[in-house]
Amino acid sequence: MKKLLTGNYAASYGAILSRAEVISAYPITPQTQIVEKLSTMVAEGKLDAEFINVESERSALAVCMGASATGARAFTATSAQGLALMHELLHWAAGARLPLVLVNVNRAMAPGWTVWCDENDSLSQRDTGWIQLYCESNQEVLDTVIQAYKIAEKTMLPVMICMDGIFLSHTQEVVDLPEQEKVDRFLSPYKPPFSLDTSSPHALGSLTPPHVYFEFRYKLQQAMDEAQAEIEKTGKEFGNTFGRDYGLLDEYLLNEAEIIIVALGTVCGTCRVAIDRLNEKGNKVGMLRIRTFRPLPKKKIIESLKDVKKVIIIDRNISYGHHGILHEEIKSAFYRKLNIPLFGFIAGLGGRDITPEDIEQMVNYTLKHEESDTDILWWGVNK
Amino acid sequence: MKIFTIPEEENMNPGHVACPGCASALSMRLALKALGRETILTVPACCWSVIDGPFPYSSVKVPLSHIAFGTAAAFASGIRAALEIKRKKANVVVWCGDGEAFDIGFQTLSGAAERNEDIIFVCYDNEGYMNTGVQRSSATPIKAWTTTTPKKYPKQELKKDLMEIFAAHKIPYAATATVAFPEDMIKKFSKAKEIRGLKLIHILSPCPSGWKFPENLTIKISRLAVETGIFPLYEIEYGEKYTINHTPKWLPVEDYLKKQGRFAHLTKKDYQEKKEYVEKKWLELKEKSNRLKN
């Protein structure tokens, strides 16, 4: 069934179709509609779940963790400040290997107050042990929520699904709503490998002295490594069932491209338009969308970029004192594998528009330069 | 001839790593006797994060989840929600120190209380951050020494009145308890088990190392806290019905204070002030207990 849905509603339907059992969230613009939609669905009996209206994002995640540790499929959603408030628990949820799914509606961090988009909020959580998947469309948001549970429950790692605030959250797109029976066939009920169960008492998260803490962290990294295959496999299975394939990365016109734009989120949609225009004029430009940011599919990235002349990275984020976060990630992936000039643009912070023209000009700049003039190419800032 | 009769069922194993003479360990032992095995514990950062035992050990015979500081009531709410959706029954219990209940988890607890979550929230109150080496909390009594309220400038503020705050939340049940009155404690846990909604049990948990008294005096100190009127034993139902469970012998407050190194610097004036404060609080309590008698 096709529906006109905002990204927020797409996320909500994702949770509903995945039969989330315990939902807890705290409202924050631009995520609010997710809370509203799900609480209404539960209240109306359309979703057999417990919805807990908590007093903070920290508690929202804690509720989901308690539920997940007790064997329930749990869902939460947040944004920016809320995600930052959850920060400690993000570490905890991953360390406790709770297969949660969290939708983060990307929003820039205050101050000053803003509700508009950039990705600093979620990218600065990259070291917490969560799988991070970035979406480009509302359909992808819905599909990814469903896939996320499968990935999380297989790898026992929590999954954060990121969508750009306003650009997706508040923009309606046509979304194909899968049938519940099909989803049920794709995603079987959660069977926890361990849970808080009085018939088999145990303690969860006990004190771990140096002689054992290290090994648990090794296992977490192992799980992350293995997650790549799982994400890929799940994306393919999803394609087989619903006709929409997903992979670790999303390639656009990579073959024969001389310049490739690497980016994540909605800017990729803009890139597609700009690339089409550029290529019509005889350029050879392609795009590599980083759908899976954590685990970072380094081999795949190298494979995709090995034959190009230049790589543009558009970061709607910044690691202060360094440069764009994605820029840094690509650079580190290249280390001793590829020696291709990187053009790292910082653009669109705090929701400033990035237009196809902006992209075209970035490409033009890249064409004209052998190397980037500066470490950061600030795009559109009024210096 | 038995003085106290407690259930024989033992749901806590020896070998836990509490300090010798720890009242919170004894409280757990007594509480689990009343609660039984159909219980799930949530333990935020507190002494019990350590006491339960390092990986791969646990001293309690019920499932227990450690959780981050300040999130216990929410985590427990999640457990309850999962049990509800799975149509399962168990006592969902938060077991935390005063750091969680009075300070860092105060908001979370208030949220859970407002939602009237079906959990038993137990604060074993050792009146300070003991696990980190005795720092003041908002549960530390006025004039007490801690490592952050040194003798030259002991704590200047009154202890936060947790019971009154949660009485104001109109939770169905709130009770004080302490280890020197084991039957009273067990009775309160058994009662809490039968009530739906948020139950707060505030346990005064004397701490030999933090309060500076010999390990063998834990029960004595606990008893003196009650018999001097400093820590009255009472229950509040729905924020309205107050029941006093034990009338103190009104032993001099000095009997309690002088036994603890953390009060060693107190003067006669301090004792007098403490006495007056205790009497004032008692009169308030008494007045409330007379307000709604059935």
Place this chain on the structure above:
Amino acid sequence: MKFRASELPLTPLSLKDTISIRTGDWKYVEPFYEEKLSPCISACPVGTDVTSCIALLAKEEFQEAAKLWKESNPFPGVCGRVCPRFCERECLRQHLGGSITIHLLERFIGDLNVDIQNKSQKTGKKMAVIGSGPAGLSCAYHLSRKGYKVTLFEKEKLLGGLLRAIPSYRLPPQIVDKEIEGILKQGIDIEINKESGKDFSLEELKQQFDAICIATGLKERKLNIRGTELFNVWSGREFLKLNNDIQNKKITVIGGGDTAIDAARVALRKGSEVFVFYRRRREDMPANPYEVEEAIEEGVNIKYLSEPLRIEKCSSFLRLFLKKKADENSEFFIDTDGVVMAVGEEREMLNNEIKDTFLCGDILTQKGTVSHAIGSGKETASLIHKYFFGEETSITLPAVVESEDLNLDYFKEEYPPEEKKRDMSQRIKDFDEIYQGLTREEVIIKEATRCFGCGKCSGCDNCYVFCPDAAIFKQDGKYIIDYDHCKGCGICMEECPRGVISMRRTEK
């Protein structure tokens, strides 16, 4: 401990119990159960297990209590009435309402007249006991209960020795009769009207018996003054044995011991006006203070710091000359119809070189109380048994409970019962018993319940209830300490109401 990542769960998931964590290794002191002597038992000359007997009374097991009491002391009826109550002076209850009235409980036990059977195995040894006072009777009783064939020799025709000299308002003779009867039931032969050195010699006895025990007591001390040979001048014992009426006479007693006070009160009851002269101060009097008090109450005139000088015969009366102590120029006199000299007792010179001869009672200890005599009889019986069989190994006595060992938080302030006492105006008219004892069982139970039971585990469960380490458990009605996990905090020791748990250094 080494963990391989491949063998670990996903997250720190603790499935093992903590029993293998030996927290017991932390401690440097540890508790142990050590029943102690209660101060009452420690003070009792007989060493009766007072606290156990009282515990039985509290449980309403009166017969059992009486049997246990008689295991050590066959004279509860007597001692309940005349013992100076060394136990009660030490009783730790005195700080919380007043000492347990042990004498009343003992008297109650005695008046139950419970017989205990002699189930001993015969040793084949024959014993002669000379003297049937409390020491001789006690020795005979305990020997008999150890399987000896005992023959008791008494110079008088009635058994009991000095028990017979105690006035009946303190100790009715039928109480003595009953308890002696109980002793004889153990299987003791008696030879009355047989005086050693007159009717038989020790050497003769030695031929017939394996050993001899001499319990002939002390003889009365004589005052070395003029006039003691005069008519109507008696020794204390002579006076107490008199049957004649001395109505409306004036009797003067010299001395300050129990015998002096007994003589004075007997004379009073016979209608005399009575004066007592004692050479020291009132607080120095060896007599029971409460008896002195009662004597004064009844109208006996006691003069202190007065020393007798001589007695002179004057027509129909006697004139006793005295002086104030330490004042040579203070001579004075009193005219009187009779003088009783109750100035104490002394030991006779004895030839105890004879082999297999033992002593017991006052002749050995010179303590002068019935209870000490009974205790000495018991002790000598043990000594004799050890002499023959070497069985009774000496056990190191446990420590005595002190006030700090108790936890008084577990006891309320409670008061002893009132004992009925005959009114003064009535009691001086006859020789009936002054004190009525306790007869109502509920009063006995209540009073017994008031006993702390110092040093004896009552099974109160406190050690088990309060152990923060779950390191004390119960097995077959006993408490067992799990030393692998006990951290030595000492809460059990502190919270034991009765001082049964002690702490010791660990062996590390």
